[in-house]
Amino acid sequence: MEFKVRACRFNPETDEKPYYKEYTAEDYPGMTVLNALIKIKSELDGTLSFRRSCRSAICGSCAMKINGITKLACKTQVSHEIDKFGIINVEPLANMPVIRDLVVDQESFFDKIKEIKPYLLGQREDEAHNRFHALKEGEKISQPVYYKSEFQNLTGNEDTPNCILCECCYSECGGVVGNKNYLGPAALAKLYRYSEDPRDNDKNGSRLVGGSKPDGIWDCVHCQSCEEFCPKGISPVKAIVKLHEKSVKNSITFSAGSKHVVSIARSIGETGRLDEVKVAFESGGITGLINDLPMAFGAGLKGKIPPLRHKLIKDMEDIRLAYKELDLEDKL
Numbered sequence: 449m450e451f452k453v454r455a456c457r458f459n460p461e462t463d464e465k466p467y468y469k470e471y472t473a474e475d476y477p478g479m480t481v482l483n484a485l486i487k488i489k490s491e492l493d494g495t496l497s498f499r500r501s502c503r504s505a506i507c508g509s510c511a512m513k514i515n516g517i518t519k520l521a522c523k524t525q526v527s528h529e530i531d532k533f534g535i536i537n538v539e540p541l542a543n544m545p546v547i548r549d550l551v552v553d554q555e556s557f558f559d560k561i562k563e564i565k566p567y568l569l570g571q572r573e574d575e576a577h578n579r580f581h582a583l584k585e586g587e588k589i590s591q592p593v594y595y596k597s598e599f600q601n602l603t604g605n606e607d608t609p610n611c612i613l614c615e616c617c618y619s620e621c622g623g624v625v626g627n628k629n630y631l632g633p634a635a636l637a638k639l640y641r642y643s644e645d646p647r648d649n650d651k652n653g654s655r656l657v658g659g660s661k662p663d664g665i666w667d668c669v670h671c672q673s674c675e676e677f678c679p680k681g682i683s684p685v686k687a688i689v690k691l692h693e694k695s696v697k698n699s700i701t702f703s704a705g706s707k708h709v710v711s712i713a714r715s716i717g718e719t720g721r722l723d724e725v726k727v728a729f730e731s732g733g734i735t736g737l738i739n740d741l742p743m744a745f746g747a748g749l750k751g752k753i754p755p756l757r758h759k760l761i762k763d764m765e766d767i768r769l770a771y772k773e774l775d776l777e778d779k780l
């Protein structure tokens with residue numbers, strides 16, 4: 449059966465803006481979008497540019513927008529797309545500049561990965577750790593018993609070690625759309641992956657401190673797109689939430705985002721109510737308070753003025769029990 453592929457074309461050296469070119473190809477059972485593009489390139493138009501390598505959803509090279517959704521072309525069946533959309537539209541990933549056609553410049557993405565120190569830091573020296581490891585020609589071998597107990601944080605729901613750096617999450621990330629400096633889901637999932645690795649010995653928590661700076665873990669907008677569009681079933685957003693918990697637990701609370709969370713917990717813990725003025729001040733200081741003035745003024749005009757003193761709620765005992773359960777008693 450014949451079908452149409454509409455490919456976004458752009459050569460920054462000769463074209464003023466991107467345009468679309470249509471090709472007709474012949475389908476066969478099991479044909480993937482990547483197979484279709486390879487066929488078009490070899491039989492119809494050798495100038496069409498795209499990345500690919502493994503053709504098995506392992507290397508992450510062939511990520512692109514297919515009918516508006518970021519996917520791996522080698523994992524996407526032509527028949528499914530045609531059944532749903534009647535055509536195959538292919539476009540480059542978003543949030544990165546286009547080098548040519550479907551090929552994007554990945555430099556900013558990989559610079560951010562490098563920023564989180566994606567390697568094991570130092571060597572653990574404690575006895576408990578070494579008891580479960582045999583030193584073999586300089587290599588540390590993890591024993592099954594050790595693997596099960598301590599690697600479970602890595603292989604839990606987030607599955608962060610399975611990341612293939614395809615950039616699907618980065619292309620769909622709402623945080624990167626709003627802030628080009630934001631580290632993004634892949635880098636932060638990797639940060640979590642290394643911070644949970646029992647072989648890592650980041651004594652000063654430098655990786656977590658780095659990730660807590662502006663443009664890091666607290667700049668996630670929780671749009672959940674990273675989880676929705678990951679072709680490997682990883683949940684970077686869950687890893688980021690765990691990094692929030694981890695940084696607060698380790699008292700790495702110098703950023704506005706973490707101060708905000710701590711202040712909300714304290715406010716609820718003290719009175720059972722959210723003291724918005726106090727939270728605004730504790731999160732952003734005088735500058736934050738001044739920045740919030742126009743919003744406060746607008747709310748005041750509509751009669752929404754928060755009380756300056758909050759009374760205790762009558763079920764404060766329930767809050768105390770909940771805080772005890774959540775191990776947040778120091779906020780009371």
Ligand code: FES
Nearest residue numbers: 502503508510522
């Ligand atoms: S070609 Fe390697 S993931 Fe698609």
